[in-house]
Amino acid sequence: MFSGIQPTADSFHLGNYLGALRSWVRMQDTHDSLYCVVDLHAITAGHEPKVLRQRTRVAAAQLLAIGIDPERSTLFVQSHVPAHAELAWVLGCITGFGEASRMTQFKDKAARQGTDRASVGLFTYPVLMAADILLYRAAEVPVGEDQRQHLELSRDLAQRFNRDFGKTFVVPEAYIPADTAKITDLQDPTSKMSKSSSSPNGIVELLDEPSRSAKRIRSAVTDTGREIVYDPEHKPGISNLLSIYSALSGETVAELERRYEGHGYGDLKKDLGQVVADFTTPIRERTQGYLDDPAELDKILAVGAEKARVLADATLRQVYDRVGFLPAA
Numbered sequence: 057m058f059s060g061i062q063p064t065a066d067s068f069h070l071g072n073y074l075g076a077l078r079s080w081v082r083m084q085d086t087h088d089s090l091y092c093v094v095d096l097h098a099i100t101a102g103h104e105p106k107v108l109r110q111r112t113r114v115a116a117a118q119l120l121a122i123g124i125d126p127e128r129s130t131l132f133v134q135s136h137v138p139a140h141a142e143l144a145w146v147l148g149c150i151t152g153f154g155e156a157s158r159m160t161q162f163k164d165k166a167a168r169q170g171t172d173r174a175s176v177g178l179f180t181y182p183v184l185m186a187a188d189i190l191l192y193r194a195a196e197v198p199v200g201e202d203q204r205q206h207l208e209l210s211r212d213l214a215q216r217f218n219r220d221f222g223k224t225f226v227v228p229e230a231y232i233p234a235d236t237a238k239i240t241d242l243q244d245p246t247s248k249m250s251k252s253s254s255s256p257n258g259i260v261e262l263l264d265e266p267s268r269s270a271k272r273i274r275s276a277v278t279d280t281g282r283e284i285v286y287d288p289e290h291k292p293g294i295s296n297l298l299s300i301y302s303a304l305s306g307e308t309v310a311e312l313e314r315r316y317e318g319h320g321y322g323d324l325k326k327d328l329g330q331v332v333a334d335f336t337t338p339i340r341e342r343t344q345g346y347l348d349d350p351a352e353l354d355k356i357l358a359v360g361a362e363k364a365r366v367l368a369d370a371t372l373r374q375v376y377d378r379v380g381f382l383p384a385a
């Protein structure tokens with residue numbers, strides 16, 4: 057399996073963790089896994105070079121801190137493996153312009169930036185993502201709900217290439233968790249929690265001070281009414297808090313509903329602040345530990361890149377041959 061995450065913020069958030077990263081950790085036990093900090097994707101919407109470099113290290117450190125084990129899995133940085141960009145070009149040439157234009161993430165992000173300012177890189181982002189996955193012939197891709205459409209495109213491109221040039225790629229399946237596929241913004245519980253588009257008060261960061269996370273949870277937008285029940289349609293705010301609470305504590309939503317019967321929203325929010333603090337504190341400490349030894353961190357990433365390059369280059373060579381490029385030597 058393969059999956060990636062963008063270094064587009066100083067910290068990952070609970071949506072990243074519950075939608076995707078938690079599956080990454082678990083699937084190491086059952087799958088041959090590759091995990092990638094996708095820095096090429098992170099330059100599609102404007103960035104600061106120094107900040108990107110720091111965020112890439114912090115991203116890798118967080119992945120190690122949550123339990124990605126570089127002995128069992130391949131952890132690497134996308135730009136260290138040139139085949140990602142190279143395969144993306146080939147796949148871009150079998151992607152329809154109209155097909156790419158239908159991607160809702162591009163439409164949303166481009167609308168926020170203004171169509172004239174949105175980059176071609178943002179437009180072809182899903183093609184690069186297809187290259188990421190197909191290079192490693194990944195069968196499963198653990199992602200949040202927001203990536204479902206991009207995964208569909210990856211599948212279509214794999215099938216199209218296989219049909220036109222001979223069987224080369226594995227057609228990947230999205231692995232999307234049932235209960236936490238879309239954690240929503242605390243301030244806007246109908247939008248997903250997002251590194252780059254949520255307001256600071258809308259996100260709970262893995263690396264934030266517990267007191268600040270608790271404050272953000274306390275000021276989360278909740279719904280009219282007083283009852284603590286899971287009802288995403290009518291009570292999206294409370295339902296989101298219950299999903300987070302349940303996922304982090306291991307208690308079912310039904311158990312939580314029973315426990316908070318007769319209690320107000322304030323009680324739930326206060327307790328959730330503590331649950332989040334208990335969960336994030338060791339992650340924050342371990343992340344700092346990895347950041348304190350950047351040489352060791354870079355070594356782990358170098359080993360990962362070396363392992364990834366071997367796999368990626370073999371696929372790319374086959375692709376170049378199948379499309380009819382002249383061998384280089």
Ligand code: ATP
Pocket residue numbers: 060061062063064071072073074075076198199200201202203236237238239240248249250251252253
């Ligand atoms: P950006 O705003 O820069 O796109 P992001 O928060 O969407 O950042 P990504 O790096 O794009 O994070 O995505 C990493 C993984 O986290 C993906 O698998 C994505 O589906 C998942 N994910 C992101 N946000 C959520 C969310 N709110 N709920 C569940 N999963 C999420």
Ligand code: MG
Pocket residue numbers: none
């Ligand atoms: Mg995203």
